[in-house]
Amino acid sequence: AIQMTQSPSSLSASVGDRVTITCRASQAIRNDLGWYQQKPGKAPKLLISVASSLQSGVPSRFSGSGSGTDFTLTISSLQPEDFATYYCLQDHNYPQTFGQGTKLEIK
């Protein structure tokens, strides 16, 4: 199975900061990657698909980039509602695999 390694595992930041989360695949996956946001006690929410395509209704401060093995999720200016855990998911091969998650906390 393809291994997805996210970094950092946790991150403290302030409202207004720009933050970047990275996901690295153990083999090339083209752009077959999505990013999810999950808040405590809630189901995940899809933010970005095919590495860089913003889902409908997702604020434009979220962006994704990358292809091959290295991907990033960037939040350009953190808002209070963005503090959550973020996951990447590859669908290049089965089984699909998630990264271990990045918990974004308020500094």
Added chain:
Amino acid sequence: QVQLVESGGGVVQPGTSLRLSCAASGFTLSNYAMHWVRQAPGKGLEWVAVIAYDGSYEYYADSVKGRFAISRVNSNNTLFLQMNSLRAEDTAMYYCARDRLDIVATIPDYWGLGTLVTVSS
């Protein structure tokens, strides 16, 4: 609007079986691949299984292959996950999720609220 409602979770003993259901509404189930994803308490997300829109193929995580079976009855708008030989490490919230696109299988988009499975003696 798209709605997915999981049911069938509970507390079971190791080695036993459980069948989860997911009732779909607000879209045409027969047009979409469907996924199960789980999350152990305090842990990250783990993709479990996918089934094609017409049931023509299924794929599983290595951790459940041979023990779990995903199925669907499109005419009843229902997705299932049959879980056999349950282990303590199967304890998790189980989410049903619709695929992002119709017909082809990609990644989950719409999610249910989940049903909790606890495997304990």
